Amino acid sequence: MHYDYLIVGSGLSGATFAHEAMKAGKSVLVVEKRDHIGGNIYCERTEGINVHKYGAHIFHTDDKQVWDYVNDLVEFNNFINSPIANYNGLILNMPFNMNTFSKLWGISTPKEAKAIIDEQKKEITGEPQNLEEQAISLVGRDVYEKLIKGYTEKQWGRSCTELPAFIIKRLPVRFTYDNNYFSDRYQGIPIGGYNAIIEKLLAGADIRTGVDYLASRAELDALADTVVYTGMIDAYYDYCFGDLEYRSLRLESEVLDEEDHQGIAVVNYTDRETPWTRIIEHKHFEREASPKTIITKEYPADFEKGMEPYYPINDERNGALFAQYKAKGDAEANVLFLGRLAEYKYYDMDDAIAAVLNRTESMWR
Ligand code: FAD
Numbered sequence: 001m002h003y004d005y006l007i008v009g010s011g012l013s014g015a016t017f018a019h020e021a022m023k024a025g026k027s028v029l030v031v032e033k034r035d036h037i038g039g040n041i042y043c044e045r046t047e048g049i050n051v052h053k054y055g056a057h058i059f060h061t062d063d064k065q066v067w068d069y070v071n072d073l074v075e076f077n078n079f080i081n082s083p084i085a086n087y088n089g090l091i092l093n094m095p096f097n098m099n100t101f102s103k104l105w106g107i108s109t110p111k112e113a114k115a116i117i118d119e120q121k122k123e124i125t126g127e128p129q130n131l132e133e134q135a136i137s138l139v140g141r142d143v144y145e146k147l148i149k150g151y152t153e154k155q156w157g158r159s160c161t162e163l164p165a166f167i168i169k170r171l172p173v174r175f176t177y178d179n180n181y182f183s184d185r186y187q188g189i190p191i192g193g194y195n196a197i198i199e200k201l202l203a204g205a206d207i208r209t210g211v212d213y214l215a216s217r218a219e220l221d222a223l224a225d226t227v228v229y230t231g232m233i234d235a236y237y238d239y240c241f242g243d244l245e246y247r248s249l250r251l252e253s254e255v256l257d258e259e260d261h262q263g264i265a266v267v268n269y270t271d272r273e274t275p276w277t278r279i280i281e282h283k284h285f286e287r288e289a290s291p292k293t294i295i296t297k298e299y300p301a302d303f304e305k306g307m308e309p310y311y312p313i314n315d316e317r318n319g320a321l322f323a324q325y326k327a328k329g330d331a332e333a334n335v336l337f338l339g340r341l342a343e344y345k346y347y348d349m350d351d352a353i354a355a356v357l358n359r360t361e362s363m364w365r
């Protein structure tokens, strides 16, 4: 059979594209190099618990169109992410809010908290030049030292003075007693886990798992008019301009013979010495009842070929390198590059869906 589209990768981007194409009456073949569909949102059911196999995923968005889109596929629960931080045994609320400030400084009002932070941020004059200066000018040195410095340096494998300021701008600072990590209007976890989203998006598609497109390119290209590629763009072009950098993670999961290990889905370890950045306890995402529990420790890791390229590193060098690959990609007549790896963007799930919907909106009209 000859297809309209060959879609490389069955993550949220490839699956959303497949769904839209099929709605427009197009035929699609999806190839996926892993032995399962779903990309990084894949969940594995173990001991009656949905385990977020490639790291904790919490759906949150301000985009009503995207929220309606996913809710047409699955039902969401009312999970709100309110992680805690463990700094050498001191438990503090995240994101940075009045609960955090009152425990740190023994104060109770927004006015008192602001006065302390205003005093501490005086050490930064002028426009913040790096992540450390940005963080201190947002929340002061105390919070920076206890909640940001260690975590960030572990996560990114470099000093906060060498990291771009924008990374930290993702995190809210609030002078209210509100532990909701996200400021978006809509939030939740799909009831039954994320796999149902991908299964629904791909219903009707031909799917081949365990197939690496790059290993049988010519043969696969011959099967379709257009290729939609959601893998690493540098790999697609055989690294001709050089390697893009990524951060990776080592995820170590354990089944524990106890009902509740940490009382919450996410605990960040913000000191420098603990080698992991977070411990996820999966059952809390869906309040699953089980006499056992499953936890995953996240250890940041330098990316090397063969590992999972979890996070693009959007600094100047990589930005310039990606621009070269992008120019080459834009000139292709029959190949589209979509998703977190092909567009080398720090897309959250809602951004990934929105980006595909934007591209496909007028494609078949
Ligand atoms: P991916 O999910 O990476 O899918 C790409 C797919 O292509 C993969 O299945 C891969 O195996 C396949 N592939 C690649 N190359 C080939 C090839 N040569 N041949 C065949 N197949 C190939 N977003 C949120 O909104 N909330 C969160 O809480 C959140 N947490 C995250 C935590 C972590 C640790 C990570 C890494 C990401 C998180 N995200 C979160 C982002 C979310 O995972 C992405 O937005 C989403 O997975 C993007 O989907 P994608 O299809 O673009 O990429």
Ligand code: UDP
Pocket (backbone or CB within 6 Å): 085, 094, 147, 148, 149, 151, 152, 155, 167, 168, 170, 171, 268, 270
């Ligand atoms: N961060 C931090 N302390 C924390 C959590 C996050 O300093 O306890 C910083 C860190 O630099 C991280 C950034 O905030 O890279 C963004 O965090 P977020 O949780 O949004 O990142 P994710 O890993 O989920 O993409």
